[in-house]
Amino acid sequence: MSIKKAEFITSSSVYTQCPPPERPEIAFIGRSNVGKSSLINMLTGRKKLAKVSGKPGKTQLINHFLIDENWFLVDLPGYGWAKVSKTDRSKWGEMIHDYLTERKNLINVFVLIDTRLDPQPVDTEFIQWLGEKGIPFALIFTKADKQSKNKNQSSMAKYRRVLKSQWETLPPMVLTSSETGEGKDDLTDYINYCLQV
Numbered sequence: 001m002s003i004k005k006a007e008f009i010t011s012s013s014v015y016t017q018c019p020p021p022e023r024p025e026i027a028f029i030g031r032s033n034v035g036k037s038s039l040i041n042m043l044t045g046r047k048k049l050a051k052v053s054g055k056p057g058k059t060q061l062i063n064h065f066l067i068d069e070n071w072f073l074v075d076l077p078g079y080g081w082a083k084v085s086k087t088d089r090s091k092w093g094e095m096i097h098d099y100l101t102e103r104k105n106l107i108n109v110f111v112l113i114d115t116r117l118d119p120q121p122v123d124t125e126f127i128q129w130l131g132e133k134g135i136p137f138a139l140i141f142t143k144a145d146k147q148s149k150n151k152n153q154s155s156m157a158k159y160r161r162v163l164k165s166q167w168e169t170l171p172p173m174v175l176t177s178s179e180t181g182e183g184k185d186d187l188t189d190y191i192n193y194c195l196q197v
């Protein structure tokens with residue numbers, strides 16, 4: 001079932017400020033510019049939803065949206081900025097670490113990957129960390145429309161190879177394009193599955 005209602009609830013700088021953990025929660029994270037805002041907007045059918053929280057000064061916060069009055073979609077600040085100071089990076093690390101390890105109602109993390117790039121250490125190290133912590137996650141490959149189907153398949157295969165060398169089981173992977181809507185149904189189905197188990 002696709003998303004019918006999406007409303008911005010709040011932005012928090014630490015996980016203890018987040019809304020009471022009374023509903024299941026699914027978080028989205030990835031490198032800055034990976035296409036996270038576009039994907040959230042595509043998924044919720046709202047052109048500017050993710051931008052609500054994207055105002056200057058709010059980008060480094062944990063943003064909660066209530067979906068269909070049933071679950072929280074969480075937009076986490078992106079990683080991998082070239083120009084971010086060490087202090088800001090460690091603040092980001094602490095905030096994300098605490099949120100991901102402490103948030104009781106977190107049922108899945110979507111890690112967004114730009115399909116055009118070869119596996120990047122910043123992403124594979126983060127994935128490795130999620131695995132070690134036992135935090136459930138799936139990979140979303142973004143911007144599928146930007147290259148050929150063959151290239152998309154070989155990019156995903158590269159990821160599978162890297163992850164297979166570290167883990168016995170591979171995480172679920174969904175190929176998406178916010179431009180064409182590709183992968184929206186798969187993503188919605190996977191979210192519904194997460195909400196049911």
Ligand code: GDP
Pocket residue numbers: 030031032033034035036037038039078142143144145146176177178179180
């Ligand atoms: P964020 O920083 O991760 O939230 O990324 P944005 O959603 O703001 O997207 C970054 C840039 O990539 C913008 O210029 C988007 O228009 C573009 N973009 C995002 N998703 C797609 C996509 O699926 N296809 C194409 N062609 N461009 C995209």
